[in-house]
Amino acid sequence: MNTAIFISPTSINPPSKPFFPEIIKCRTIEDLKQIHAKLIKTRQIFDPLLSAELLRISSLSNHRDLNYARQLFYHMNQPNIFSYNTIIRAFAESSNDKDDSHEGLTIFSDMLFDETVYPNRFTFPSVLKACTRTGNSYVGKQVHGLVVKLGLDEDEFVVSNLVRMYAMCGCMNAAHLLFNKRVKYDDDVNIRGNGLSGVDGLCRRRREGNVVLWNVMVDGLVRSGDLRAARDLFDKMPERSVVSWNGIIAGYAHHGQFKDAIEIFVAMQKMNVRLNYVTLVSVLPPISRVGALDLGKWLHLYAQKKGIHIDDVLGSALIDMYSKCGSIEKALQVFQRLPKKSVITWNAIISGLAIHGCAKEAIDYFSRMEEVGIQPSDVTYISILTACSHTNMVREGKLFFKHMVTVVGLEPRIEHYCCMVDLLGRNGLLREAEECILSMPMKPDDVIWKALLGACKMHGDIEMGKRVAECLMEMAPHDSGSYVALSNMYASLGNWDEVAKVRLLMKDMDIRKDPGCSWIEINGVIHEFLVEDFSHPRAKEIHLMLLEVSERLSYIGYKQDTTQVSLNVDEEEKQNALHYHSEKIAVAFGIISTSPQTPLRVVKNLRICDDCHSSIKLISKIYRRQIVVRDRKRFHHFVDGSCSCNDNW
Structure with missing residues (x-):
């Protein structure tokens, strides 16, 4: 039987014999449907434990089917608290879209009107996660009020999710208030000294909850851009997990503070914290940016020794690291040894070859990619166009751009047009590059105008360069790049009066040139x-x-x-x-x-x-x-x- 049948409840009492062993053995959703049909036929479907287990497997297992779980839930005779919590959690954790989180909140609202059940401490983490996913702090505040009313505002994981909700919704003042109240209230000495049974378990739960709470607060400060406060809080943490270290490393990396990210990683090693998959994925980009090849090699060896699975994500991060640290040979070795290659790993190696000026090799790998049946993505074409740009392959670049649009059917993004402008500009085709910008279906940004300005400087076209620079100054008045480029063009001609005017304008507007750093x-x-x-x-x-x-x-x-x-x-x-x-x-x-x-x-x-x-x-x-x-x-x-x-x- 391939489809499940949903029937209305009857007055027949459910049998007492459980059916759990067969449910647990399910390997696919089709297996579950077979068992579901059998439960209906034998009328065991009205056993609340059996129906709840069906719901759990269909919504939270590896072979989940949220649509099927939805139907199961809405046809349940009388959902218990476990079933409500299960379906709310399933929708809150769904990776599809915000609509699922909205539906989770709707089911929670229905639950509040169901007089047979009451939300408990397992309900609210999922509800608050749904509020976070939807960015709805208004509903989150109402949920917070209900948490206080039910006396759950002292539960470690409910509080952690409240703080996370406020932080992710940008309500950092509320997050701070909750966090500070919790830290002040928490007193492990009182817990250890009360002489009650089960104290060790309570202490362990509280410690775990506190680590989560501190991690959430640090993450919130990172997301708000306050890295100094995040670091101060991280340094004050009474206990850190690997998640704590990974979070602050990723935060520094996300905000471009690559050297700080690496310093934290080195401190993590000194504390003998066991690195995991997330650690490697978080720290490899900063290593790539500063070119720390020795450290990158050590990480690669660590992953191999500790048996950390190198999938396409970690594999592409390693390929990117070796490429950007100057060892394209090692990048190629990593790529060749990957057991499974996805579009992500192909993009990584093509990009690596492109930045090393290996255009012919990049094109060769592009061809191999198509031969093995992997369709290039828009990122692939950015890399291949970059390769053409760095080797004056104008004709080939134009052909690839046309192939992307007419054969693969991808809509060019502004990054693709920027590559074309760079390609044309480098080869002195300034008028054609400008026409490319003006004919784009989207509004030009400062990046694409900078590409043309750089070409004007390279080929000494002061007239066009001045026009482009003025456009950039209007678009991004506090970006030093356009002022510096225009000043350099005038300086190359010995026109010091115009250089002085540009420098004076920069001084008046308090615009400072980015210092060269190596x-x-x-x-x-x-x-x-x-x-x-x-x-x-x-x-x-x-x-x-x-x-x-x-x-x-x-x-x-x-x-x-x-x-x-x-x-x-x-x-x-x-x-x-x-x-x-x-x-x-x-x-x-x-x-x-x-x-x-x-x-x-x-x-x-x-x-x-x-x-x-x-x-x-x-x-x-x-x-x-x-x-x-x-x-x-x-x-x-x-x-x-x-x-x-x-x-x-």
């Missing part, structure tokens, strides 16, 4: 350098190495490209300004900190300038070093005086 990992420790940074403990040695590098470059006839300096100063001062760019400081530190011929890997937050690019090419030859630099756009592999980008970046 990271290098030495023996597992990440070192950070800013422009003209003399704060490092080995600053004197670094300065001496920079002088040595400068002398050796001069000896072979290298002359600095001072047109990169947008300051109206004499030539010597311009040379000094170039001398202390952050990536050069990082390279100098790498040379004095490692043995000869050791490869150096540097990560920079901005695009590498022409002078640094030219000088690092020669440094790689003079010192016989492979130097890998990842800037904001792509990787540069410097070997024996040449770069993998072929001077196109």
Whole structure:
């Protein structure tokens, strides 16, 4: 029998013999329907325990069917509290959409009008979760009132879910009040000293509840953007779980504070906290961003030794980490060894190849992806268009864009148009790039205009550059990028009056240029350098190495490209300004900190300038070093005086 039959209750008493063994053996929803039909036929369906167990398996098991569970619940003779709690929880935890959470709240409302049942401490966590999912703090406050009325406002997990609801709905003042009240009220000494039986269990439950409560509050502060308060609260936690550590790491990563995320992770290791799957997924992105390859390798080895399953999500995070840390070879190894590959992992490896300038290889993997029957996603096309952009493959880029629209049937997002503008702009097709922006079906954002502005700077089109910069200044008046780009264009022409006007405008509007920053990992420790940074403990040695590098470059006839300096100063001062760019400081530190011929890997937050690019090419030859630099756009592999980008970046 493939479908269940729903009948109305009769006056016949249900049999006493239970049917649980067969229910427990269910492996699919079809098995459950067979048993359901048999229960109806034998009239055991009116046993509240049996019907409740049917509901539980159909709504909360691995082979759940929420629509089927809904029908089961609404045809129950008289749902008990267990059945109400089960169906509310099922709808509250549904991953489909907010409508399911709304239905969970509706069922809770029906429950309140059912005089045969009363909500208990197992009801409210799910109800509050539904309020959180729907973002309905108004209903949440009403539920809070009912919690107090029923005397459940001292239950650990009810309070935790109340705090979570307020925090997720943006009501941080209410969350703070509840949290502070709970912390003040909680006194383990009183619990341990009351001499009642079962105290150990009560203490354990309270401790677990308190850890959850603190985690919820820290998470709420992270979500509100108050990382300082979140960190202060995290440091004060009387007891931490792995969830506590994972949450603060993910919070720092989400808000772009990657070095802080890694520092927390290192502290977590020192506390001998056992890492889990979530830890790895949370900390790998920060490791990727700062280029901490040694730490990333250690994490990969840890996962293998501890038997942590490397699925497509963790696998793609590892591929992304190796790619962004400069080891595309290791990224390819991880990809090849994955037992199952999804569109996520294919996207990760294609993106990695793209940022390393391996356009032909990226296209090859794109073809393999289609051959094995995995349809490219919109993210796939962003990566493949980026690969084309970094290697001047204009014709191929246009063909891929057309393929995405006409063959696969994907609607281009603004990111795809941005890739096309970058591709056209890099190759000097500025008018075509501008037409691409103006013909888009959506409103251009600042990112796509910045792509065109960068192309104008690259090809010296001051007229278009000024027009685009003015558009950007109107769109994002406090973003320094457009002002700096326009100033640099004027400086390259020696038009210092216009440079002064732009700089004065920035000063009047209190707009500050993002400082150049570079990271290098030495023996597992990440070192950070800013422009003209003399704060490092080995600053004197670094300065001496920079002088040595400068002398050796001069000896072979290298002359600095001072047109990169947008300051109206004499030539010597311009040379000094170039001398202390952050990536050069990082390279100098790498040379004095490692043995000869050791490869150096540097990560920079901005695009590498022409002078640094030219000088690092020669440094790689003079010192016989492979130097890998990842800037904001792509990787540069410097070997024996040449770069993998072929001077196109």
